[in-house]
Amino acid sequence: MKKITITDVAQHANVSKSTVSQFLNGRYDYMGSNTKKRIEASIKELGFQANFVARSLKMKQTSTIGVIVANILHTFSTQIIRAIEDACNKNNFHIIVCNADDDPGKEKDYINMLRAKQVDGLIIFPTGGNFDLYAEMEKQKFPLVFIDRIVEGLTVDTVLLDNKHAMELAVNHLTERGHERIGIITTSLIRNVTPRVERIAGFVNAMNKNGLAVDNEWVKGLELSVIQKGLANMLSLKNPPTAIIAGNDLSMMEILHYTVKNNINIPDDLALISVDELAFADIFTPSLSNISQPAFEMGKTAAMILLKRILESSEGKTGIIKFEGKLIARNST
Incomplete structure (x- = not known):
């Protein structure tokens, strides 16, 4: 034919x-x-x-970007992806999504694969473990945007939450509810991932501003698999916290599993609030308080920054854009 x-x-x-x-x-x-x-x-x-291949060669553009998330299980990550896809679709761009599982090795492989496929740019939730590769892309002026995480020593456009402000919202809310012994649990701090480190620092700062003592035993950054054990140790202390801030949605899930298994009454025995939204937050019993990230706005902003660099110029000043979270007070506090 x-x-x-x-x-x-x-x-x-x-x-x-x-x-x-x-x-x-x-x-x-x-x-x-x-x-x-x-x-x-x-x-x-x-x-x-x-013939899109021929057209891409002629135009020297594939109208495709790559998105590499650190962990696609985060509700925040899936919301960001959806917002990026919406923005790209309106501008006749396609996206390829890869999940690095917080593994620098997988992230490196995905970066190399996507660049071999000649994507026009990348949006990355950086693991932080491939500095030389990030620096090489920056030197080449390859269109690149980071989400959620700052990589020190690089000048790459970055979109993330104002984590210090988020912790102030959480701590202030709990103190207004009468809590003085407040703890925080988040995922591992081993690679100094920006939101985890900033949320711990923001928590300590907010506690100090409220004139409250910070017990180091109430502050934990743990691998997901041992969060329940860490919570058990925290609650077995002589003076355990009466309220816990979960540093992200995955931490909150582990905390909820523990409270259900051990018949801990929320909020009477333990008040809970998390950064990030859970899909079932408003229908869980009790409904769950959280600091909500404007994920869709953040994703759209990251996409538009990248598309502008692809379509107009990869030159120009880069910047860090921080978005404010919003307190959603429900019945768990």
């Missing part, structure tokens, strides 16, 4: 090849509606399929 070409479509629709090309590339703002309808009808009737 003969392969249908742009020439065939143009002849069938009674327009020029350049008009068909403009249609295929989405440049039809000044194209008449009848012309568009004829081209659409001809493409459908002839069964024409555009």
